[in-house]
Amino acid sequence: MKEIFAGEAPPAPAALAAKVRTLAPSMTRSMQRVAEAVAGDPAGCAALTVTGLAELTGTSEATVVRTARLLGYPGYRDLRLALAGLAAQQQSGRAPAVTADIAVDDPIADVVAKLAYDEQQTLADTAAGLDTVQLGAAVAAIAAARRIDIYGVGASGLVAQDLFQKLMRIGLIAHAHSDPHLAVTNAVQLRAKDVAIAITHSGSTGDVIEPLRVAFEHGATTVAITGRPGGPVTQYADHILTTSTARESELRPAAMSSRTSQLLVVDCLFVGVAQRTYETAAPALSASYEALAHRHTPRGGGHR
Amino acid sequence: MKEIFAGEAPPAPAALAAKVRTLAPSMTRSMQRVAEAVAGDPAGCAALTVTGLAELTGTSEATVVRTARLLGYPGYRDLRLALAGLAAQQQSGRAPAVTADIAVDDPIADVVAKLAYDEQQTLADTAAGLDTVQLGAAVAAIAAARRIDIYGVGASGLVAQDLFQKLMRIGLIAHAHSDPHLAVTNAVQLRAKDVAIAITHSGSTGDVIEPLRVAFEHGATTVAITGRPGGPVTQYADHILTTSTARESELRPAAMSSRTSQLLVVDCLFVGVAQRTYETAAPALSASYEALAHRHTPRGGGHR
């Protein structure tokens, strides 16, 4: 007899390389070897059985299956199917144009091209890896919230500010906290139907986890935007939105691509909420637009 | 007796439908049913086991295997892999239909796709439209500056903050001002060899132009990051970096794409400067990385 399985995570088709990168930190050594092989040569691995892949990577079949599970598939068989699909895609599509790292002596034009390409890639990965169910749930919670608190420090703090500005513009009551103490003291005020959002790439930033935990324990709906879906922050999160992790280099800190990824997620949240609250959001948006108009000097003229 | 099969035809990747049609006449009735199902719904069939497909077509497993053989595959397993590949291909083929505007009733998945696509487009436009000569000059000025002041308000204020954080991380003396009064009072301090950067999408934000003008008149090198290369701000700018302007809509304020564009420019500036000051930038970067490690809760499952 067959049972329809109401899975929370539909397996990823093309977002596999991204998923590998995202989940790599939470993998064990052997699993990383398997994941690496899979990401490096999808076509080749698709031709192998569990046993074959286990031998190739010098691990056991159990490890291969475990890796497949971690990547979101029910078992190796399904990973293999996805692999075949991926292989076919990058076969037909243009070559994935391996992005060289940025070197110290790259001419400035190359820097621009590489950065733009990398960020585009990051966007594609993020979009592919984003769980729309979780996103929808988060949107619904935010749209219905009495009040929204957003936590982020460092580079993620700017993303938190960005979300705050956007939500405020459509008339929602939101706050962005970058001071951990104030964040915690404010989190205590949250109740059911309020929403708390934590933004942290590493998923283990204590200054951000702590207020989220408090909010969680006070019954608020909690959302985590993180690049590590298995990280500590997720244990207090009702909804988890995963950002993609691009490989970093010396001249290209992780903060750069994680920011791009986080901003896309934040934009999605915003547009989703704006859709749901269209009746009030639309007038609020145009009102704020109007209000700003007079701060623009029509010609470079003076001012105050 | 078993015959090693010296196949003249390696399995067909995408030409499956054609093959089915070609071989249909030489098939028995049951095999035709199987072939038809396979050609009609590759994705669906790829999800089925031999038994499943046999049941679906009202035939037996043996027949399914026979059909797979006839189509040129060693067995059903390989047919299934090819099917998965085919499905993935024709899935990706229908991607670029996302150019439409975001509507109020778009499902959340569409919102994600459209936003990602738009931002990718913005990045490409920005990279294409960026004047590398101006960029190089700005980089040189920043790398040699005694001090860097950055002006931005509203959404651009966050970009200013981002640049500030980055420059600070590589040991430069930078400030980001969002308070126009403080900005002006600080701009008075600037001298030759100092750099002032104004970030404004409209190019006519008085609060940002004013401090830039003061800096300009005090002999500092001035840079404008704007979407309007002819706007008022440019009359006080030694170097102009143009950001791209994507079309906006009701649900997608201009701030969204201008921010993406501005951030790319800022990243380019940063990497360029980091290259030029590599000797000091590299250690500073790793030092800041080290310093942050302590703020992460250890038990995250992380390595490295």
Next chain:
DNA sequence: TCTCCCGCGAAAATTTCCTTCACGTCATGG
């Protein structure tokens, strides 16, 4: 009507996949 041939599927045989369990290893805490 009988016979031969071929399509067809049930069930055995085999491969592949998954699960369970026990053994190292490392880190923690006494």
Next chain:
DNA sequence: CCATGACGTGAAGGAAATTTTCGCGGGAGA
């Protein structure tokens, strides 16, 4: 310093898939 626990790991056994074998049954030709 050793005891203790947690975890990563692979080996072996069990489940499920795939492939093969084999025999039934139906139709065409004689």
